[in-house]
Amino acid sequence: MSEGARMVGAIWQLGGAAGAVYYVFKLIGYGATARYSTAAGKVLSAKIEARSSGSYGKPNTVQAARIEYEYEVGGRKYRGDVIDAGGSLWTGSRGRADEACRRYPAGSVVAVRYDPADPKRAFLERSPAALLIGLAGCAAAFIGGWLLRGGLSA
Numbered sequence: 001m002s003e004g005a006r007m008v009g010a011i012w013q014l015g016g017a018a019g020a021v022y023y024v025f026k027l028i029g030y031g032a033t034a035r036y037s038t039a040a041g042k043v044l045s046a047k048i049e050a051r052s053s054g055s056y057g058k059p060n061t062v063q064a065a066r067i068e069y070e071y072e073v074g075g076r077k078y079r080g081d082v083i084d085a086g087g088s089l090w091t092g093s094r095g096r097a098d099e100a101c102r103r104y105p106a107g108s109v110v111a112v113r114y115d116p117a118d119p120k121r122a123f124l125e126r127s128p129a130a131l132l133i134g135l136a137g138c139a140a141a142f143i144g145g146w147l148l149r150g151g152l153s154a
Contacts, residue, residue: 012145019138041071
């Protein structure tokens with residue numbers, strides 16, 4: 001195994017471990033959302049917007065749904081736009097954005113989950129999929145780094 005491959009493996013392991021720690025903490029925070037309260041809300045707007053994605057001079061435009069809603073807690077009105085507490089799995093797929101807009105059309109009544117300690121923290125759905133995929137990717141980077149460093153040649 002070359003020294004260069006070992007170095008790349010070490011970098012992958014370090015990045016994978018750091019990312020895994022990040023996603024574990026995000027999952028712990030996500031777990032707390034199970035105790036959030038629910039309020040009736042109303043969708044104010046449902047539209048698709050272009051978002052810039054990409055890096056290193058290679059811009060990429062993706063289509064994402066932007067759902068804005070209003071809800072009331074303790075006589076005070078709040079506005080939100082977070083769809084999923086676990087994060088977004090949006091891709092460049094216009095179909096995925098269209099589906100979210102169909103699910104939450106403007107004027108519809110929705111159940112809004114909010115943090116009783118901080119009611120402005122709210123969302124419409126609760127799915128850990130994005131967090132679990134991120135964690136799996138970090139684990140794969142860590143294992144790939146271990147293999148590059150000669151993990152199976154022990």
